[in-house]
Amino acid sequence: MYYVLPSLNFGMLLIQQNIAQSFQSPIVRVLLGAIAIALLYVFYKEVRKIPAKLFTLMITAFIDMVGLLMIIPLLPYYVQDLSGSGLTVWHLHIGVGTILGFIVSSYTVAQLLSAPLWGKFSDRVGRRPTLLIALAASGIAYLIFGFAHSLLLLFISRVVQGAGGGTVGVIQAYVADSTEPKDRTRALGWLSATTNLGVVIGPVIGSFAVTLGTSNALSGPSMMAIGHAAPGILAAALCLINIIFAARYLTESRGVEQAASGDAAEPARKSRQAIWRVISHSGEPASRLIWIYAIAIGAFQGTFAVLALFFNVRFHVTAQMIGYFFMYTAAISVFTRVLLLGRMVDWLGEAKLSRLGLVLLAGGVVGMPLSGNLGTLAIAVALIPLGTAFTFPCVTALLSRVVSQRERGLYMGMQQTYGGVTRAIAPVLYGRAFDTLGVSSPYYFSSAIILATIFLGFGLDKYARHEVPSQPIVEITPEPPEVGLAAKAAGAEPD
Numbered sequence: 001m002y003y004v005l006p007s008l009n010f011g012m013l014l015i016q017q018n019i020a021q022s023f024q025s026p027i028v029r030v031l032l033g034a035i036a037i038a039l040l041y042v043f044y045k046e047v048r049k050i051p052a053k054l055f056t057l058m059i060t061a062f063i064d065m066v067g068l069l070m071i072i073p074l075l076p077y078y079v080q081d082l083s084g085s086g087l088t089v090w091h092l093h094i095g096v097g098t099i100l101g102f103i104v105s106s107y108t109v110a111q112l113l114s115a116p117l118w119g120k121f122s123d124r125v126g127r128r129p130t131l132l133i134a135l136a137a138s139g140i141a142y143l144i145f146g147f148a149h150s151l152l153l154l155f156i157s158r159v160v161q162g163a164g165g166g167t168v169g170v171i172q173a174y175v176a177d178s179t180e181p182k183d184r185t186r187a188l189g190w191l192s193a194t195t196n197l198g199v200v201i202g203p204v205i206g207s208f209a210v211t212l213g214t215s216n217a218l219s220g221p222s223m224m225a226i227g228h229a230a231p232g233i234l235a236a237a238l239c240l241i242n243i244i245f246a247a248r249y250l251t252e253s254r255g256v257e258q259a260a261s262g263d264a265a266e267p268a269r270k271s272r273q274a275i276w277r278v279i280s281h282s283g284e285p286a287s288r289l290i291w292i293y294a295i296a297i298g299a300f301q302g303t304f305a306v307l308a309l310f311f312n313v314r315f316h317v318t319a320q321m322i323g324y325f326f327m328y329t330a331a332i333s334v335f336t337r338v339l340l341l342g343r344m345v346d347w348l349g350e351a352k353l354s355r356l357g358l359v360l361l362a363g364g365v366v367g368m369p370l371s372g373n374l375g376t377l378a379i380a381v382a383l384i385p386l387g388t389a390f391t392f393p394c395v396t397a398l399l400s401r402v403v404s405q406r407e408r409g410l411y412m413g414m415q416q417t418y419g420g421v422t423r424a425i426a427p428v429l430y431g432r433a434f435d436t437l438g439v440s441s442p443y444y445f446s447s448a449i450i451l452a453t454i455f456l457g458f459g460l461d462k463y464a465r466h467e468v469p470s471q472p473i474v475e476i477t478p479e480p481p482e483v484g485l486a487a488k489a490a491g492a493e494p495d
Contacts, residue, residue: 038335053178054187056249058194061171063242064135065195067235068165069202070209071145074231075158076100081228082151099151103158105424110162112420116275119169119413123406127174128252130167130409132243137164139239146232169412176400176408177253184400185350186342188393193337196330209234274410278418285402288456290415292354293395295456298422299449300361300388303442305427306434313439314369315377325381333385341389351461354394358454361387366447369440398460 050058079100122130141161148154172188179187209231278287303310311317311325344353360383367380396415403411430442 062194065198066202070206107158107162114163115413115416119409122170122409134164134167142236146229169416172412173409184397185345189337189341193334289399294418298426299446302426336389350394357390362447362450
């Protein structure tokens with residue numbers, strides 16, 4: 001016993017040093033650079049195939065994501081500057097980390113509450129005006145953020161930003177409106193690839209804005225104020241450009257005829273009725289797809305709360321090196337969504353491909369704590385973007401098939417709401433498991449939960465691309481019209 005434990009510790013130390021030193025290798029850095037160049041080439045080749053209407057939406061979503069990611073990395077520093085060593089409320093000291101947690105959560109809560117409302121609003125008024133209003137809200141939030149001189153204003157900026165950020169479901173509904181059912185998964189993959197590029201570029205521009213705001217060119221008594229406000233001002237200016245672009249080139253995806261036809265006999269469902277129906281009628285296709293999305297994305301994204309700590313403990317990965325992991329996964333994600341996803345849907349159909357994606361995602365998550373060197377870790381990490389690319393766009397595309405068009409925005413918003421709830425809960429649970437059960441335990445739990453969602457997807461193959469029947473299928477339930485039917489059959493919307 002006295003000899004086994006030191007041997008194990010020595011072995012782990014060698015593994016950690018091996019992976020940490022590998023990231024300092026010029027070969028690894030050249031390889032990552034080659035991946036980046038190949039990524040840009042593939043994206044250029046594929047972008048020419050995108051329909052004009054969808055391409056305009058992708059540009060809008062990309063610019064919006066760039067603005068958001070200009071702000072997010074800077075938020076902890078703004079909180080620290082405005083709170084100092086913390087606050088004392090009623091003789092209770094609140095630390096900077098807790099304050100940051102509340103401000104970050106305020107965005108999520110506002111987004112959760114607003115998502116179904118935005119979806120319902122877009123079903124009634126239209127996708128285009130909804131997105132323009134949300135972009136305007138984002139611009140206001142950026143200005144409040146830039147000129148915030150108190151924690152209260154910083155909190156308000158995040159609430160306004162979160163309320164405007166509840167339109168992810170609206171954007172997905174726009175894609176579903178603008179594409180044929182057989183092309184929706186590919187189109188959603190293109191959209192995800194575009195936003196991933198925004199995630200990469202946004203922090204760089206945000207850092208540049210800080211540097212510009214504090215440069216000698218802006219010297220004088222107001223130098224620090226300009227430096228503090230510069231990212232918010234630049235993000236707001238970018239948002240204004242986005243609004244002008246969207247107003248000029250983004251066309252409405254739902255016509256008046258579409259809104260008034262087809263389902264006029266069935267009253268529109270209220271948001272609270274639809275939210276409760278996902279729970280009370282969890283066996284319906286739409287409810288099952290929402291649960292698959294929510295459970296799987298929460299279980300997966302919850303692991304990111306402890307990812308940096310896990311990599312540091314297991315593999316000695318530092319803050320300077322962890323960026324390589326995100327670059328690596330982002331590259332694979334864009335490759336997969338732009339180049340591979342459409343071909344895989346043509347081959348397997350959405351239902352089967354989503355189950356394959358869940359298996360790959362679970363394998364990648366559990367593979368990280370089981371990796372012993374850089375090669376096996378790279379393989380495990382590569383499975384994660386493959387799994388997410390095959391799972392979530394397919395589930396969203398299937399959801400767009402099984403709900404009526406007049407309720408598409410509502411249900412897309414609900415999908416984001418339920419997913420947001422799980423993303424808010426999972427980090428707390430995984431953080432506790434990390435502290436008490438071991439550094440690898442969150443990844444074992446996450447993998448098991450992701451695999452379990454496969455069972456929810458059985459029986460949905462008839463709604464997939466290859467299994468859509470030639471004749472319309474209409475489900476009949478004894479519920480009264482005001483409750484309605486949450487999911488319509490695939491045949492109700494011609495393929």
